[in-house]
Amino acid sequence: MRVTLKDIARAAGVSIMTVSNVINGKHDRVSAETVERVRRIVAELGYVPNGSARSLAANSSRLIGLLVPAESEVSLTISPHNIATIGQIERRLRQRGYHLLLRGVSDTAEIGEALRSWSLDGAVLLGFLDEEVDGLRRRVTGATPVVAIDSYSANPLTTGVRTDDFTGAHLATSHLLSLGHRRIVFAAPSFTDVGVVHERFLGFHAALRDAGASPRDCPIETVDTTHDDGVELGRRLLASHPDATAVFATADILAIGIIEGLHDVGVPVPERVSVVGFDDLDISAYITPKLTTVAQDIVGxxxxxxxxxxxxxxxxxxxxxxxxxxxxxxxxxSTAEPHDLGGTGGPPP
Incomplete structure (x- = not known):
């Protein structure tokens, strides 16, 4: 049977109010001896606070929503990077005494509904386009605080945390350029003029310019950020870009797929094509060859x-x-000098 405050009060010889004060950290009017006795009995009886009752008393649900885009009403697709991020969010919330509610959103109009339906104390937005974040207004969020991850939106309601995407792409591209590559394919999902992928594209181009390389020699391949799309790109990479000697993929899962696709058609990595990713997921160190990548601080x-x-x-x-x-x-x-350093960085004769 569930242990109640009344059970603890009876065992400790004190009032229910005294027990409540001890459990909730209000020790001003309770002697140290009583506090110690109540705590000992709580532990002995295995008392677990009633979450609903505590929420009502504190006018707080202790629930934080994690809202992620859902492609349809029945489909929730989460990238490996976002899965890692979700795990760390849950861990931090647990440390702070909160619970996580994961909710897929197929239409941003559902954000307000999610906030109201569950009486959330706050919400984290993960994976939404910046134009979607831009559109959030106080009438949607009400008084519920909202923070966006990986967003470049200037919306003051959602000021959050992001990675230095520009610098990361610059580091990846500069690494390939330092090895002698000049025909580098930029592989990424479609992007607009603002957002994570756009910043990585700007960093890619800036590194090329800084090294005196021509962006015109470095084509863009627009592919979804999935392993399967990476495999498909890897299989046709040299057919589409015979002079390419390297690929910078804007996500590890895409880079890993590209490596597999290249392997499928007999193209060795990095002997013929070097590949760099972005994220530093755990799997990046397990594949063959181990993936050169940009590490972002997912925990932080x-x-x-x-x-x-x-x-x-x-x-x-x-x-x-x-x-x-x-x-x-x-x-x-997964990166090395190009096979031919005779001036073009192209394929061997």
């Missing part, structure tokens, strides 16, 4: 996003500027 990104959100939920600081986290290049075995 999730932790800071949760802390910023709870600052707002608990009446603390309101951050007006996004937090941008550093990146670093992790060099492994």
């Amino acid at each position: 990104k999730a932790t800071h996003a949760v802390d910023r959100l709870l600052d707002l939920a608990e009446g603390g600081d309101h951050h007006t500027e996004p937090l941008v986290l550093d990146v670093r290049l992790v060099v492994r075995n």
